[in-house]
Amino acid sequence: MRLVTWNINSVRLRFDLLREVASNLDADVICLQETKVIDDLFPLAACRDMGFPHVAFHGMKGYNGVAILSKRPITEIRTPSWCEKVDCRHLIAVIDGIEVHCLYVPAGGDIPDPEANPKFAHKLDFLREITAWYGANYTPCDRVIVAGDLNIAPLETDVWSHKQLLGVVSHTPIEVELLGRMQESIGFVDAMRHFIPPTERLFTWWSYRSADWTVNDRGRRLDHVWVTPALAGSLRSTLVARECRAWTQPSDHVPVLVELEG
């Protein structure tokens, strides 16, 4: 299975780029975040024309939204929600007996203080809640993939400057700690770092708020693919499609590919 995750930042605006991603990466499964479209307007026919007959989507007006496109049948769809909000951040599709979780963790706003910033408090609560849920409902023996924009760069080499980003939302110690607890809940294996050593810089996102994203390579690794220990032995390769950031009218995130045997 060749699984791709991409924060597409509007599936309607960037459908032509999605075709390129699907084709260039020879994807079997594509997890999308920030689709920004209600379900009635989701481009389902275009997905089928592109060679993905099986599609699950869970969207809302204007913000968030997740989708999973698959060449193989989807046998079950679920849409959990967190923090008593129905904000379309989590979609589960069962494909080949594997639970594929497409996840979009709240970004958390600008101020890294839960007292002063309700969005940051929501991000931390979201992580605590979903961590408890994984721990209570799954075991390392289950076949689960979590793929998506987790909006946290956990390692020092997941950001362009560890020191300069310690106080910036996405790399603060409290977020890194909570993401670590979530990963440990059922022993998720970081599929990208399974192949790329932690000493090597690895980014999947570069801000729009820069005249030239290539200057000093000021990126962060916000997008992740995790697999349960039951699937770790099936991991074959990973790839960050960095070239997509240089495309015309790009997303600020680039696609990440993880290949699994079978």
Add this chain to the structure above:
DNA sequence: ATGGTTGATGGTCAA
């Protein structure tokens, strides 16, 4: 410390 850009939207809000 601040600002910078983008997308959905039709006011700003979120990222």
